[in-house]
Amino acid sequence: MNSDLIIVGGGLNGPALALATAQAGFSVTIIDSLPLDTRKRPGFDGRSYAMAHASMRLLRSIGVWSDIHDKAQPMLEIKVTDGRAGEGPSPWMMHFDHAEIEEGPMGYMVEDRHLRRAFLDAMATQKNITHLSGETVVDQDISAGAATVTLTSGQTVVGKMIIGSDGRKSGTAERAGIKRTGWGYGQTAVVCAVAHEKPHGGIAHQFFMPAGPLAILPLTENRSSIVWSETDARAAELMALKDDAFLDALRPAFGSFLGQLSLTGARFSYPLGLTLANSFVADRIALIGDAAHGVHPIAGQGLNAGLRDVAALAEVLEQARARGEDIGGAQTLERYQQWRRFDTATLALATDTFNKLFSNDNPLLRAARDMGMGMVNAAPGLRRSFIRRAAGLSGELPRLMRG
Secondary structure, three states, X not given: OEOOEEEEOOOOHHHHHHHHHHOOOOOEEEEEOOOHHHHOXXXXXXXXXXXXXXXXXXXXXXXXXXXXXHHOEEEOEEEEEEEEOOOEEEEEEEEEEHHHOOOOOOEEEEEHHHHHHHHHHHHHOOOOEEXXXXXXXXXXXXXOXXXXXXXXXXXXXXXXXXXXXXXXXXXXXXXXXXXXXEEEEEEEEEEEEEEEOOOOOOXXXXXXXXXXXXXXXXXXXXXXXXXXXXXHHHHHHHHHOOHXXXXXXXXXXXXXXXXXXXXXXXXXXXEEEEEEEOOOEEOOEEEOHHHOEEOOHHHOOHHHHHHHHHHHHHHHHHHHHHOOOOOOOHHHHHHHHHHHHHHHHHHHHHHHHHHHHHOOOOHXXXXXXXXXXXXXXXXXXXHHHHHHHHOOOOOOOOHHHOO
């Protein structure tokens, strides 16, 4: 089987890139380790994503947004506070309102089940996309003008390049000899969703506590997504609790501002750490998403950074083809790396610094960060800059994210 592009990984970034490049005229084979019926499971399981405004533009550009926009919850405000569970938030805070920018909501909360289904349905309509589900790459080989992968079934796929979209433990990167730099935080994110008595008003909350941040992110129908970062030991205890006991543990941190709470969907846990590929490219190979960079969810930018990779790589490949260049050649791939590496390194540094600054109970640091939040909140120009960054509208935007 031959394709221009071989994409390894069928999560979210891989299908987004498959659609962006197939619609530009490239032939694409996407290799997904999960069976198709597993990907299509329709039930709500609690997993959701914060999609920045620029990411929404990408989904609109590749024809996916129309299938999910009526199921997405706009994020109209973000409130960032500091404090301890049970004591309420500090009076110092940052408050970001979408009314301060012209583009609209800063972002949208989208449930995993809706987003994955929209990607699958859109890929099924593209004759340029071959979707191999339930298959895993066991070997890859690079020759002078081609890249070949071998699958568990024994089938081989030949293309002009391989794109690794296969997560933080990327087999694509490992087989290419790309090393990683990173460390763990001793924290685990407990992820779930709750239904609540009162409406959230489209407001996202980030509450910094000594052990780690608690994000309360608005979903449709008086529900919110919870991302609760705790120490590894405490997170293991929380995951072992029955639902009622878990809610009893959550309430002091969550507060009572949304009324009575009840769990909806399942609970998940993810160890938190920083991991950066030492190179985003190798001979006829490019990495996107978590395969290239995995950051702390403190700012909800993980998927958004991956989608920026998608938009940037799609644009670089189109430009290379228009110039008559080898799309898998070293010059083409280096342009992609130069575009994305500084941005992702900056994001990694920012999330790492924020986590270390806020995930402690040092009184001097606490006073400094509270004053800092107060100063940002009191400066309209600085506040607007933060809002545009949260919306993904700062920096050099790829064409697919410009609207």
